[in-house]
Amino acid sequence: MLAIDPSKKLSFQRLISNGDLVIVYERHDNMKAIKVCDKAELQNRFGVFKHSDWIGKPFGSRVLSNKGGFVYLLAPTPELWTLVLSHRTQILYIADISFVVMYLEIVPGCVVLESGTGSGSLTTSLARAVAPTGHVYTFDFHEQRAAAAKEDFEKTGVSGMITVGVRDIQGQGFPEEFCGMADSVFLDLPQPWLAMPSAAKMLKQDAVLCSFSPCIEQVQRSCETLKKDFTDIRTFEVLLRTYEIKEGSLDCGKISNSGSPQSRPCKRKQSSSRSSNGTDKSSAPTVIVKPCSEAKGHTGYLTFARLKCL
Amino acid sequence: MSSVTAQHGSIQNQNPRITWKDCSVLLDINDGDRLVFARLSDGSTVKIGNNKCSLRPLIGCPFGSLFQVETGPKGAYLSRVVAMSEDDNREEKGQLKDEVKDNRNIVDSNCAQNLSGEDIDEMKRQGATGEQIIEALIANSSTFEKKTLFSQEKYKLRKQKKYAPKILLRRPFARSICEAYFKKHPDRIGFLRVDVLSLLLSLANVTTSSDIVVLDMVGGILTGAVAERLGGTGSVCNTYFGTTPYSMDIVRMFNFNDKICHSILRSPISDICSAWSNNSEHPKNQENALDSACQLDGEKVLPHTEFDSTCDSLHVPEVEMIQEEACSIPIATGESLALSADGVPGPVPISMDESDAFPTIKACKSMKFGKKATPETINSWKANGFSSLVIAAQELDPWSAVQELLPLLSYSAPFAIYHQYLQPLASCMHNLQVAKMAVGLQITEPWLREYQVLPSRTHPHMQMNSFGGYILSGIKVCSGESQNTD
Numbered sequence: 197m198l199a200i201d202p203s204k205k206l207s208f209q210r211l212i213s214n215g216d217l218v219i220v221y222e223r224h225d226n227m228k229a230i231k232v233c234d235k236a237e238l239q240n241r242f243g244v245f246k247h248s249d250w251i252g253k254p255f256g257s258r259v260l261s262n263k264g265g266f267v268y269l270l271a272p273t274p275e276l277w278t279l280v281l282s283h284r285t286q287i288l289y290i291a292d293i294s295f296v297v298m299y300l301e302i303v304p305g306c307v308v309l310e311s312g313t314g315s316g317s318l319t320t321s322l323a324r325a326v327a328p329t330g331h332v333y334t335f336d337f338h339e340q341r342a343a344a345a346k347e348d349f350e351k352t353g354v355s356g357m358i359t360v361g362v363r364d365i366q367g368q369g370f371p372e373e374f375c376g377m378a379d380s381v382f383l384d385l386p387q388p389w390l391a392m393p394s395a396a397k398m399l400k401q402d403a404v405l406c407s408f409s410p411c412i413e414q415v416q417r418s419c420e421t422l423k424k425d426f427t428d429i430r431t432f433e434v435l436l437r438t439y440e441i442k443e444g445s446l447d448c449g450k451i452s453n454s455g456s457p458q459s460r461p462c463k464r465k466q467s468s469s470r471s472s473n474g475t476d477k478s479s480a481p482t483v484i485v486k487p488c489s490e491a492k493g494h495t496g497y498l499t500f501a502r503l504k505c506l
Numbered sequence: 507m508s509s510v511t512a513q514h515g516s517i518q519n520q521n522p523r524i525t526w527k528d529c530s531v532l533l534d535i536n537d538g539d540r541l542v543f544a545r546l547s548d549g550s551t552v553k554i555g556n557n558k559c560s561l562r563p564l565i566g567c568p569f570g571s572l573f574q575v576e577t578g579p580k581g582a583y584l585s586r587v588v589a590m591s592e593d594d595n596r597e598e599k600g601q602l603k604d605e606v607k608d609n610r611n612i613v614d615s616n617c618a619q620n621l622s623g624e625d626i627d628e629m630k631r632q633g634a635t636g637e638q639i640i641e642a643l644i645a646n647s648s649t650f651e652k653k654t655l656f657s658q659e660k661y662k663l664r665k666q667k668k669y670a671p672k673i674l675l676r677r678p679f680a681r682s683i684c685e686a687y688f689k690k691h692p693d694r695i696g697f698l699r700v701d702v703l704s705l706l707l708s709l710a711n712v713t714t715s716s717d718i719v720v721l722d723m724v725g726g727i728l729t730g731a732v733a734e735r736l737g738g739t740g741s742v743c744n745t746y747f748g749t750t751p752y753s754m755d756i757v758r759m760f761n762f763n764d765k766i767c768h769s770i771l772r773s774p775i776s777d778i779c780s781a782w783s784n785n786s787e788h789p790k791n792q793e794n795a796l797d798s799a800c801q802l803d804g805e806k807v808l809p810h811t812e813f814d815s816t817c818d819s820l821h822v823p824e825v826e827m828i829q830e831e832a833c834s835i836p837i838a839t840g841e842s843l844a845l846s847a848d849g850v851p852g853p854v855p856i857s858m859d860e861s862d863a864f865p866t867i868k869a870c871k872s873m874k875f876g877k878k879a880t881p882e883t884i885n886s887w888k889a890n891g892f893s894s895l896v897i898a899a900q901e902l903d904p905w906s907a908v909q910e911l912l913p914l915l916s917y918s919a920p921f922a923i924y925h926q927y928l929q930p931l932a933s934c935m936h937n938l939q940v941a942k943m944a945v946g947l948q949i950t951e952p953w954l955r956e957y958q959v960l961p962s963r964t965h966p967h968m969q970m971n972s973f974g975g976y977i978l979s980g981i982k983v984c985s986g987e988s989q990n991t992d
Binding site for chain 1: 951966
């Protein structure tokens with residue numbers, strides 16, 4: 197996923213080969229991560245796709261099934277991975293992830309601590325940001341979940357940048373060996389305030405902590421705790437509104453025969469279909485756009501704080 | 507994990523946390539009331555109130571340090587304040603919940619303060635500190651005791667800002683630079699809000715060893731943010747239509763080391779496109795035909811004439827449209843143009859001193875970023891294709907820009923386009939869909955709200971920015987050839 201190994205870098209020369217992870221794209225809301233294996237097949241509603249047909253094609257290619265259906269094969273990115281990973285927990289999405297990475301001031305070479313690991317959605321983006329010389333140490337108290345995340349990181353090729361630990365950060369705090377080592381700490385815990393004193397010890401001076409909490413009561417309590425060692429405490433909510441577009445020629449209401457403004461609905465329909473043939477120049481087809489009616493109304497509050505400089 | 511120290515010890519110098527001579531800093535005066543970019547040197551100063559203070563005491567201090575103005579025998583100087591613990595006044599704040607005071611007895615008669623301006627001046631002459639003046643003001647305020655604890659706090663804060671200004675030393679990062687500009691001069695960065703900038707970087711998968719082409723008409727904040735993420739690996743190609751590069755002055759504010767500076771290159775679109783169409787190793791001939799269309803500027807800027815012969819003047823109407831767009835900038839937005847018009851090609855330093863808010867950045871040594879891409883570099887871009895594309899160009903039509911730039915990307919490369927207006931992005935998205943040039947197309951509008959979190963007084967901020975622009979994102983696909991072969 198990341199171009200740490202130059203041979204894996206996306207380029208005109210980079211062709212899909214056996215063992216590569218590809219994102220099979222059917223539609224924007226239907227994607228799947230698949231490891232290419234020359235003997236395997238993918239079956240979906242479009243038919244049967246042989247992996248062997250994919251090998252040697254560039255990423256981004258459109259490939260056909262036995263029935264003539266098609267899918268696109270995309271190179272994985274952290275954004276695509278977030279859309280296809282298996283949800284073992286509630287995950288962070290792109291708006292929160294992007295904001296967190298920027299606000300934590302993460303640049304290549306940084307050391308980042310994270311708890312919990314969850315499904316590893318954020319972790320993958322953290323790894324992208326610290327690459328190639330930095331490292332993400334991520335902790336989850338759930339042993340199987342940590343193991344599953346580790347497997348995912350190997351699959352997506354970011355495991356070199358990530359160390360997964362099994363540890364109850366709320367109960368035990370971060371391991372002492374990270375004292376004063378961390379450039380950033382990210383907490384996604386039910387009672388983040390329990391981990392904050394330890395997080396303060398891990399951070400370098402002036403380094404930033406972020407805590408993600410869905411509930412305002414958690415935020416309230418976290419901010420009270422943060423006041424002790426932190427400054428510049430700020431809480432945000434970040435959301436995305438998506439838009440859908442359509443090619444549509446809107447009826448002006450008076451196009452029909454001899455410009456009568458009171459033409460009946462059936463006539464309007466006629467005239468609008470005629471105009472879409474391109475013969476009627478009074479209403480050329482235009483692209484119209486509106487917000488999608490369904491959206492995430494809330495994910496969580498992001499609280500950032502900077503370790504006081506003594 | 508036991509060898510963390512050894513493993514990451516060498517990283518310190520890449521991400522320094524202590525200032526040095528000639529380093530660029532962001533001074534946050536009174537909690538964001540004023541934001542000043544400055545370069546620390548023996549001679550640099552900052553004006554606070556009526557005092558001109560040397561920035562010399564800031565050299566060698568950790569970022570995050572707090573300073574205040576003190577008066578010594580040689581006049582006002584900046585002195586470091588050691589952060590005090592909040593513990594001492596926590597107790598009384600706890601009582602807030604049960605407080606019954608309100609503003610029924612506060613009359614706005616403007617005679618609550620018994621201390622006159624002359625009295626305060628006299629105190630100052632006698633060498634009173636800011637804190638002492640504030641205490642005197644409180645003691646002489648007839649209404650202070652009647653105020654709620656909360657408004658007492660606000661009163662103190664107001665007086666502190668006036669009589670004991672605090673200067674916070676901050677690291678100039680994409681985050682802080684973007685926020686500073688957005689707060690004080692949003693027009694200079696095309697109203698690009700920090701969450702929107704962060705999304706552009708994610709959507710374009712900006713990561714180590716990538717070659718990223720940017721069309722940055724937002725003063726260089728985009729180029730700088732991309733370069734910061736690359737950390738000196740890979741390259742940022744800051745491209746432009748026509749012969750005059752767009753300004754990227756803001757890159758100066760970042761503390762980039764030489765390696766990162768060298769990774770920031772400039773190249774006019776015409777140079778890149780002509781290289782692309784020069785010999786067609788890669789199979790996208792129909793795209794190349796489109797590329798050569800951008801061989802527009804009558805005067806050929808190309809030093810390497812070998813490329814010129816292959817450039818037919820196809821698609822002339824399209825070319826003219828782009829040129830027109832570029833020309834219309836001066837008329838449309840006079841102010842934001844001031845930057846682009848000043849844009850000097852190449853690494854020549856430009857003084858940024860035109861405004862009060864960001865005064866003290868003087869180009870102290872020649873900057874090494876923004877060198878012109880060599881033909882070798884362009885050829886290597888051509889061989890591999892760019893890893894992604896980011897556009898933030900208010901004055902350009904996205905579809906025109908995409909037609910020129912998308913063919914330069916590798917297959918499966920993501921792209922992200924920021925624009926203040928929805929309709930041009932919608933048309934662009936539609937055209938990309940129809941031409942089957944990209945998948946995963948999406949227009950999003952980010953929304954950011956900040957909260958005040960205080961005991962029993964938590965609510966969203968009363969004032970917020972309600973519009974951050976739109977982003978069109980997608981992934982380039984291999985059109986054409988795979989259908990033909992199958």
